[in-house]
Amino acid sequence: MTMSHFRKLVDMQEGTKFPSFTYKKVILEPAYDGAKENFVDYMMQINIAHLMMLEEQGLVTQLEAQKIGKAIAEIDKEFYKTSTYDDYYEDLFFRIENELIKKAGDIGGNLHIARSRNDMGIAIYRMTIRKKLLTMMERLLTFQSALHLLANEHLDTIMIGYTHTQQAQPTTFAHYIKGLMDKLERDTKRLRAAFETVNRSSMGAAALTTSGFSINRNRMCELLAFDDVIENAWDSVAGADYLMEVATAIQVASLNLGRSIQDFLTWGTQEYDAIEIADPYVQVSSIMPQKRNPVALEHSRALLSAIVGDTNTVLTMIHNTPFGDVNDTEDDLQPYLWRSIDKLTDIYELLTAVFTTMKVNQAVLEKRAKESFANVTELADTLVRVEKLSFRQAHHLVSLCIQKISPNQKLSNFTYEILQEEFMRFMKRPLELSQKQFEQAICPRNFIQVRKIKGGPAPGTMKSSLNDFEVRFTKTRQWIQRKKKKIEKQEGYLESYCENWVE
Numbered sequence: 001m002t003m004s005h006f007r008k009l010v011d012m013q014e015g016t017k018f019p020s021f022t023y024k025k026v027i028l029e030p031a032y033d034g035a036k037e038n039f040v041d042y043m044m045q046i047n048i049a050h051l052m053m054l055e056e057q058g059l060v061t062q063l064e065a066q067k068i069g070k071a072i073a074e075i076d077k078e079f080y081k082t083s084t085y086d087d088y089y090e091d092l093f094f095r096i097e098n099e100l101i102k103k104a105g106d107i108g109g110n111l112h113i114a115r116s117r118n119d120m121g122i123a124i125y126r127m128t129i130r131k132k133l134l135t136m137m138e139r140l141l142t143f144q145s146a147l148h149l150l151a152n153e154h155l156d157t158i159m160i161g162y163t164h165t166q167q168a169q170p171t172t173f174a175h176y177i178k179g180l181m182d183k184l185e186r187d188t189k190r191l192r193a194a195f196e197t198v199n200r201s202s203m204g205a206a207a208l209t210t211s212g213f214s215i216n217r218n219r220m221c222e223l224l225a226f227d228d229v230i231e232n233a234w235d236s237v238a239g240a241d242y243l244m245e246v247a248t249a250i251q252v253a254s255l256n257l258g259r260s261i262q263d264f265l266t267w268g269t270q271e272y273d274a275i276e277i278a279d280p281y282v283q284v285s286s287i288m289p290q291k292r293n294p295v296a297l298e299h300s301r302a303l304l305s306a307i308v309g310d311t312n313t314v315l316t317m318i319h320n321t322p323f324g325d326v327n328d329t330e331d332d333l334q335p336y337l338w339r340s341i342d343k344l345t346d347i348y349e350l351l352t353a354v355f356t357t358m359k360v361n362q363a364v365l366e367k368r369a370k371e372s373f374a375n376v377t378e379l380a381d382t383l384v385r386v387e388k389l390s391f392r393q394a395h396h397l398v399s400l401c402i403q404k405i406s407p408n409q410k411l412s413n414f415t416y417e418i419l420q421e422e423f424m425r426f427m428k429r430p431l432e433l434s435q436k437q438f439e440q441a442i443c444p445r446n447f448i449q450v451r452k453i454k455g456g457p458a459p460g461t462m463k464s465s466l467n468d469f470e471v472r473f474t475k476t477r478q479w480i481q482r483k484k485k486k487i488e489k490q491e492g493y494l495e496s497y498c499e500n501w502v503e
Contacts, residue, residue: 028085031331037081041077044077044096045491046224049223050111050220051072054110068110074502093117122202129242129338136345137191140348141480146352150174155172157173158171158369158448159368169447171448172459184257190252196227200228204233205234208234208236209234234324243337244318247315247337248311250341251307261297262301264294275358277357281353296351297354310336313333318333372411375443376398383398397427398419401418
């Protein structure tokens, strides 16, 4: 086959005019489907706001604004949300613009004075992402609220804390949960910072140099409920770091949460028997009747890893792209970011239910703590206080005592007499520490009670920490509500203004 013959076959399949069959299938149709599902409302809000601004600036007359506004009001948004791609129009924007001009006449073309698909598209992306972020942060706060209740319920639930996957020291279940809450609070701060970066207006940047028309960028910012204007027009259409900031905040949040999910999966095993997941979130085996597979946690862990993959895709698609308006940061990329936000939102909702209904086996955890050598750090500390040893001496002495006991034995096999014998051999004098002080020093409940400095697991300290968290939590919830109300207020205002053009 010659190249000429091959080219004819390609032309027969692909066509000779834009868009080709394959380009339409691979690029334009998926982009259209994403746009119709996410952008119709925001596109129309921008149309309304831009027309209002043009009229206020005297760039269109009142009569012209009325004609164009009436055409905007008559657009059937629901039709476009369910429509299929028509290759007569390149994309959703041109399809809607074509209908507007049909309805308003040629004057409808003036709606595009001093704007481009560049600044408009970036604004739409930002409007889409900001709402998704607020919804996700609400779910995260609900999850934190459930954890707050769980921690308060388990201030006295003793458990062993682990370092390097080995028994370390006694603590409480509340102490662990509060640590998880603090991680999530930092996630909230990162997401809030990402929202602040996202919620800035590109409108008025046009293609990349603004416009010779006397438009009002601040007015567009206000009408569309943005918090600020992206000052530099080039940066407005090129600065994709808002996408990277959201992606990295979500990625860190997913990695943070995944680490704790792994802990709970381990604690739910029969060997640990620390927690029991409620029936609606476990699945039986098709062959093993006794199985209670914690599938809700397993799927959460898997999806959190998938989120890391989606956010990595976002970062990779931006990597080494030029600092300008490029397709790499637009329609092909956006779905990966939306999907990561939506998945994390759903996981927060699922885990709220799982943690709220989870049973903590308090008796098992306390019995295990009482039998563990994890308590002996406090014995070393007590020897420092009572016997005036250096901590390194006390540490060495306690270590010698433990080495005399079989690794398979329990803390109860560590007696006062063993300590007395080793102390005499090591220090050449008898213990001043009493039997009662010794028993208290190796009691896990005492271990926890004396650790009452800031950040420790003592119940009073934990209660104070949880109360402080509640104050910060309330402020964050109020911030989210303010942002939501601001957006909803402006959406309602634009909608009602649009209705005036119909009358």
